Amino acid sequence: MAVSEPKRLELPTPFRIGSVNAYLLEGSPLTLVDTGPRWPASLEALDAALAHHGHALEQIELVILTHQHCDHFGLADVIRRRSGARVAAIAPLAVYVEDYERTVAAEDDFAVDVMRRYGVESARIDAIYAISRSFWRHAEPVEVDVRLADGETIVAGGRALRVAVRPGHSPTDTLFVDESAAVGFTGDHLLPRVSSNPVVHRPLGGGGVERRDRTLALYLDSLGRTAELGLRTILPGHGPPHAAPNELIASRVGHHEERKEAIAGLIAKGRRTVSELADALWGDVHETQIYLAVSEVLGHTDLLIGEGRLREVDGKNGVSFAPTAGA
């Protein structure tokens, strides 16, 4: 039996990124991929979009989640309560969302520690901390009924979706791949309009700054593995579908290579702290974007350190960067 195309439901968010996509998969079980944030305008739009396609939220039978960011799973508990739908996610994401209040509090503390370590000014840290607290409210804990693992398949909307774990943008990034159609739901792992930020998250097993992941290195590795899937189309978490995912991956890899060299050049000219590098790259960074800017800079300095071209220097105002002797 032919399976209908996934329906993209574009839902508003209160965030700078703009709208977020949920996808409706018609077929058994009636499925949503991601949910939109816990925000009245988003829920209203979700109800209306489902009605437009001849369904009600109460009929949803399965919700699958692409990652831990609140614009993607914030309404999961509302949907689960109203419909009785099962919620499915990889096991570490299940742990994260079930214990959401505690995990996001720990996440904020971790981000503050990262910024302190790298000498970000305390006024900036205070600003982003306050903003972060207001953002997290756009999700709530949700119980996960089905715990998935990398490589498994799940039947959703009349098709089999392969679970492909691709950390980097967040530690729980999950692709759901319909191999028969070479179509992948990519969440924020690969976006057509913007380069995905390698957000420096608290490690899933917990631990402090010294245990942080090299998120951009992880991300680039994940992108390489996604290229091997040979997808024909991606259905991303933001923006329209994209029909040449491997070209998009090549352009993202090229972009990061250029940015890495730009950062190496700035450091050679004496811009040595994370804040100096961020301001040199993006002007005066908007306060909501500070942690994303810190994450982007650290992603690249991690790569340069890995290549032996840079070293961390401890100073009274935190860690900065200097070229190695041979670089």
Ligand SMILES: [Zn+2]
């Ligand atoms: Zn995200």
